[in-house]
Amino acid sequence: MVDLLLLGCGGGMPMPNRFLSATLLSYKGRKILIDCGEGTQVSMRISNTGFKSIDVICITHIHGDHIVGLPGLLGTIGNSGRTEPITIIGPEGIEDTINKLRVIANWLPYKINIIENPRKPINIATEFADWNTIISTIELEHSAPCIGYSFDFKRQRKFDVEKATQNNVPKNLWGRLQKNEKKINFEGIDYTDEMVLGEERKGIKISITTDTRPIDSISDFIKESDFFICEGTYGDDEDLPKAIKNKHMTFTEAATLAENGKVKNLLLTHFGTAMTEPEEYVDNAKVIFNNSIIGFDRYKVTLNFEEE
Amino acid sequence: MVDLLLLGCGGGMPMPNRFLSATLLSYKGRKILIDCGEGTQVSMRISNTGFKSIDVICITHIHGDHIVGLPGLLGTIGNSGRTEPITIIGPEGIEDTINKLRVIANWLPYKINIIENPRKPINIATEFADWNTIISTIELEHSAPCIGYSFDFKRQRKFDVEKATQNNVPKNLWGRLQKNEKKINFEGIDYTDEMVLGEERKGIKISITTDTRPIDSISDFIKESDFFICEGTYGDDEDLPKAIKNKHMTFTEAATLAENGKVKNLLLTHFGTAMTEPEEYVDNAKVIFNNSIIGFDRYKVTLNFEEE
Numbered sequence: 001m002v003d004l005l006l007l008g009c010g011g012g013m014p015m016p017n018r019f020l021s022a023t024l025l026s027y028k029g030r031k032i033l034i035d036c037g038e039g040t041q042v043s044m045r046i047s048n049t050g051f052k053s054i055d056v057i058c059i060t061h062i063h064g065d066h067i068v069g070l071p072g073l074l075g076t077i078g079n080s081g082r083t084e085p086i087t088i089i090g091p092e093g094i095e096d097t098i099n100k101l102r103v104i105a106n107w108l109p110y111k112i113n114i115i116e117n118p119r120k121p122i123n124i125a126t127e128f129a130d131w132n133t134i135i136s137t138i139e140l141e142h143s144a145p146c147i148g149y150s151f152d153f154k155r156q157r158k159f160d161v162e163k164a165t166q167n168n169v170p171k172n173l174w175g176r177l178q179k180n181e182k183k184i185n186f187e188g189i190d191y192t193d194e195m196v197l198g199e200e201r202k203g204i205k206i207s208i209t210t211d212t213r214p215i216d217s218i219s220d221f222i223k224e225s226d227f228f229i230c231e232g233t234y235g236d237d238e239d240l241p242k243a244i245k246n247k248h249m250t251f252t253e254a255a256t257l258a259e260n261g262k263v264k265n266l267l268l269t270h271f272g273t274a275m276t277e278p279e280e281y282v283d284n285a286k287v288i289f290n291n292s293i294i295g296f297d298r299y300k301v302t303l304n305f306e307e308e
Numbered sequence: 309m310v311d312l313l314l315l316g317c318g319g320g321m322p323m324p325n326r327f328l329s330a331t332l333l334s335y336k337g338r339k340i341l342i343d344c345g346e347g348t349q350v351s352m353r354i355s356n357t358g359f360k361s362i363d364v365i366c367i368t369h370i371h372g373d374h375i376v377g378l379p380g381l382l383g384t385i386g387n388s389g390r391t392e393p394i395t396i397i398g399p400e401g402i403e404d405t406i407n408k409l410r411v412i413a414n415w416l417p418y419k420i421n422i423i424e425n426p427r428k429p430i431n432i433a434t435e436f437a438d439w440n441t442i443i444s445t446i447e448l449e450h451s452a453p454c455i456g457y458s459f460d461f462k463r464q465r466k467f468d469v470e471k472a473t474q475n476n477v478p479k480n481l482w483g484r485l486q487k488n489e490k491k492i493n494f495e496g497i498d499y500t501d502e503m504v505l506g507e508e509r510k511g512i513k514i515s516i517t518t519d520t521r522p523i524d525s526i527s528d529f530i531k532e533s534d535f536f537i538c539e540g541t542y543g544d545d546e547d548l549p550k551a552i553k554n555k556h557m558t559f560t561e562a563a564t565l566a567e568n569g570k571v572k573n574l575l576l577t578h579f580g581t582a583m584t585e586p587e588e589y590v591d592n593a594k595v596i597f598n599n600s601i602i603g604f605d606r607y608k609v610t611l612n613f614e615e616e
Binding site: 012013014015016038039041042045046062063064065067068069071072075076079096097100101103104105 | 320321322323324346347349350353354370371372373375376377379380383384387404405408409411412413
């Protein structure tokens, strides 16, 4: 199962009851953070998430409301005793930005690996043996280089005893083939994982696009996500001209993407400071896509793998 | 009168109910901000201070808990419609730091003037006609270059009608000499402000030292302050070895400085994260200096000029 925690639902400026962009995904005790607006570490502390187990930080774009909290958080992670490297993924310019921001977080007890605008999916299983998660990105349309992310938490295939027996795989190899090893030569014979594993099983897909106009490529990128987290800077359809001018979206536009992408749930976030009660506009989304949720700070949901 | 607002009383890391270092001084509708830890702009928003009238930002040192909030705040000040320049004062290295941090606050509608480690007092009256305020600095002893500040809000001298009449100063010059002009030549005669103004009057002095060991020079620097804001990272005297090691202070040390400096009030702040209830240790300060106050987020006091 994957825990999704919306740490901040605000856009532009932090408000007394609304921190800025930040979402935390937890899986098997390890964490991915997406964006890090000012106050992110406070919201994490309120949620008792801990800081040490953040392995990957994905930055959507280099606007203050998505990244101001990063140097403080990097320091706090350092104080938590972490020594393992952290991977930071971000759009074009992220490396220069991180290097400059480190002027106020210069001593850290861990290494930072930076991946700038990866154009192909990254499998982060290599660093964390228990994971098999693919991070994909998409270039969005905003007033700064901006990328969206999807996280595909692959489910381990079940061990098929019948198949293993039929294939005469020696029992002492079963555990190794089930876990990691693709092929083992034993007493002159090759045994493969295919000889012991059942069907592929559906994983959990979470995607996030903020900040952006609702470009066509998004629907395909978010296809069949269990959760699609999307910016909804404006709730009122009358604000569409502002959304177009400022390269943001209305609830209606976000819901249309969700509908086209056949996702299961839409979580709206990144509310403009002028919109004090986003809930007032929920029907603008629901009329198009019924499973629309208005995010709030520390909204939390647990996503389980499907029953067989 | 001067309003003093402690925006955050925490040290090291922000906590759910304790923002990081930041103090706001307001005088005649204009503001000076000292330090800008993460969350400063949230605390300002809770206090309804507004953002547009901050004219001077004084940074004590370049540690995250004193400066992480700065790029976000600079952006918010820009969004508030400010176009007048802002002066940022800080220790050695502040210019390079500001330039790097602006990678996430690159477009601002106002100019930033940076003053790095000013070794002599700055009179900020020149830019704000209504002010006559002297900012002085002192080099402190911390693990990074760090400076303390004192703010001397000078009081205008009273107009002395009797003296003006005795000196035969024409009535049409009274207003100009009282306000700004040192000397006016009228019908061939020089008239000076000294001919119409009464005695010098005591102003309001506020001083702040954080983060530092209690070095001897502080007592003189803070001499007779109306408010002395001082770090008190450790309340318990048993933590003195930690205070020495980490270049901080105990309440006892801060109170000793207050006593030696003959200040009127000591406001303790910058509490270590391990100290959840600083009030528990207030007696350690009060036994040495009775007017010791344990700061808290949004502690506010109005300092009036003395009655005559």
